[in-house]
Amino acid sequence: MKDLNCLSLRVKNNQLSILDQTLLPHEETWREIGSPEDMVESIKKLRVRGAPLIGVSAAISLALFAQTTEDRQLIKKKGLLLRDSRPTAVNLMFCVDQLLGLLDEDMPLEKIVEKAEVLFDEDVKLCELMAKNGNKVIEHNDRILTHCNTGGLATVGEGTALAVIKEAHREGKEIKVFVDETRPLLQGGRLTTWELTKEGVPYQLICDNMAAHLMAQGAVDKVIVGSDRIAINGDFANKIGTYSLAVLCHFHNVPFYVAAPYTTVDQECETGKDIPIEQRDPGEVRGQNIVEKGWAPLESDVYNPAFDVTPAHLVTGWILDTGLYNQQDVKQEKLRQLN
Numbered sequence: 001m002k003d004l005n006c007l008s009l010r011v012k013n014n015q016l017s018i019l020d021q022t023l024l025p026h027e028e029t030w031r032e033i034g035s036p037e038d039m040v041e042s043i044k045k046l047r048v049r050g051a052p053l054i055g056v057s058a059a060i061s062l063a064l065f066a067q068t069t070e071d072r073q074l075i076k077k078k079g080l081l082l083r084d085s086r087p088t089a090v091n092l093m094f095c096v097d098q099l100l101g102l103l104d105e106d107m108p109l110e111k112i113v114e115k116a117e118v119l120f121d122e123d124v125k126l127c128e129l130m131a132k133n134g135n136k137v138i139e140h141n142d143r144i145l146t147h148c149n150t151g152g153l154a155t156v157g158e159g160t161a162l163a164v165i166k167e168a169h170r171e172g173k174e175i176k177v178f179v180d181e182t183r184p185l186l187q188g189g190r191l192t193t194w195e196l197t198k199e200g201v202p203y204q205l206i207c208d209n210m211a212a213h214l215m216a217q218g219a220v221d222k223v224i225v226g227s228d229r230i231a232i233n234g235d236f237a238n239k240i241g242t243y244s245l246a247v248l249c250h251f252h253n254v255p256f257y258v259a260a261p262y263t264t265v266d267q268e269c270e271t272g273k274d275i276p277i278e279q280r281d282p283g284e285v286r287g288q289n290i291v292e293k294g295w296a297p298l299e300s301d302v303y304n305p306a307f308d309v310t311p312a313h314l315v316t317g318w319i320l321d322t323g324l325y326n327q328q329d330v331k332q333e334k335l336r337q338l339n
Contacts, residue, residue, distance in 0.1 A: 001064060001113050004120050007152035008048070009057055016064055018057065020047045021153055025194040036061050036078040043085040043092075046185065050154020051228040051264055052123050055095035056116075058082040062099055063116035066109050075112075076103055087276045088237055088307050089228040090266045095119050120156055126261040127157025129321035134164030134224065134259050136324065137317065138173055142221045145178040145211060148239035149191035150226035150259070160226040161259040162195060164319060169201045177203040178214060182239060184284045184304065208241050215252040223249050224319070227260040234312030234330040235272030236260070240305055246314040258310075259319035262338045272309035280304045 004011040008019040016033040022045065023029050031047065033039050039061035042048045048057050062079050069075065083096040098119065099112050138144070144165060151162030158166055168175050177196060181189035189205055196203045206214070214220050223245055230236040236258055249256035269275060281289075282302035288294035318325040322338060329335075 001060070001067065002117055004060070004117070004156075006124070006156040008053060009060070009156060011060060011064075014064060014067065016060055018042055018048050019153075021049055021191060022047050024153075025190050033061055036065050036082050040081055040085045043082075049187070050149065051089035051091040051226070052126075052155040052157075052160070052261060053153070054086060054089050055091035055093075055263065056119050056123050056156050058085070058092055059095040059099055059116040059119050062096065063113045066099075066112045070109070072103055072109075075109075076100060079103075086278060088278045090269070091228075091261075091263050094263045123155055123261070124157040126263070126321040127155050127159055127163045130160055130259050130261060130319055131158055131163040131167035133321070133324055134161075134257070134319040135167045135171065137222070137255070137257060137319070138164065138168040138175065139221070140173050141175070142168070142173070143176045143178065143219055145180065145214070145220045145223045145245070146192065147180045147188060147208075147223075147225045147242055147245055148182045149187040149195070151192065151195040153191050153195060154226065159195075160261070161224040161257075161319075162192065162226075164224055164259055165196075165201060166199055169199065175201070177201055178211075178220065179203050179205045180208050180211065180241065180245075181205060182241065183208055184287075185289065187239065208244075211245060212248050215248055215254055220252075220254055222255040222257065222316075224257045224259055227258050227264050228307060229269065229275050230258070230260060230265045230318070230335065231269040231271050231274060232265070232267065232333065232336050233271050234315060234318065234327075234335065235275070235309055236312075236315075237272065237275045237277065237307045237309050240308050243308040243310045246310045249316075250314050255316040256314060257317050257319055258315055261321050265320075265335050265338050267336065267338075272311060275307075275309055277308070278306040280306045
């Protein structure tokens with residue numbers, strides 16, 4: 001495989017390494033991935049996270065494994081293991097299926113490696129296109145609120161929603177960003193702030209429950225978030241807390257946008273009701289991943305969905321690499337025409 005390099009993943013001399021996102025922002029540690037099983041563990045433990053990045057990382061891991069064996073059934077077994085590592089982000093299934101399809105077609109194994117490289121390069125391009133399309137909805141002096149992390153730590157390019165924000169900043173638009181800390185794992189507080197600091201974009205970190213207060217003050221001009229899966233009718237799943245933001249935007253008349261590549265649109269998913277929602281470790285909510293003893297009794301019963309679903313009627317616009325889509329576009333099923 002050729003050498004690859006981005007903010008959170010790199011391949012050099014056929015060795016795959018990932019930036020451990022659980023240690024950011026205070027420690028930048030690269031971990032070597034020696035097998036698909038290593039990648040599965042890193043995905044489940046959120047060392048690798050973000051829908052597009054998960055998909056490309058899994059594909060690269062499988063492709064590197066395919067260089068070590070001629071056993072096609074074993075390669076397929078490892079691919080299915082990777083495919084099942086997280087249930088909500090459809091980019092994972094999309095990318096792994098691209099490689100497994102080559103196996104089913106009995107293509108030479110080197111084609112798997114080539115396809116993984118193509119998926120990497122494509123994601124970089126998709127991010128660029130999303131940034132340019134989304135920049136059209138950003139005005140000078142906009143105050144933008146965003147949720148979770150949707151930048152170069154979530155893709156192998158510049159990101160989805162955060163790529164839009166970066167593009168506006170680089171164009172010289174005087175923007176300010178409100179960053180939701182994003183409970184329970186603080187991907188906004190730990191990761192988005194880290195990226196925006198590196199980029200020099202002005203921001204303020206807020207607790208998730210401060211968004212309504214800001215909107216009531218008229219301090220938010222628009223909200224832009226990412227997505228892990230978009231249904232054909234425009235409903236979409238994103239990090240838990242996104243639906244709350246959409247409801248708040250609807251009440252306060254604040255435009256609400258979702259940014260994602262075409263690979264996030266699930267052509268087999270008709271509505272948000274069809275999107276599987278991952279339930280995660282109760283310890284995340286108890287705070288056991290942040291402080292040694294956590295902040296809640298260990299016997300506390302916990303409900304911990306990683307994602308929620310926002311209905312299409314609350315969305316102002318869908319920012320994709322293929323263009324900007326409004327309510328009418330989606331009602332005309334234009335998302336079904338993507339490929």
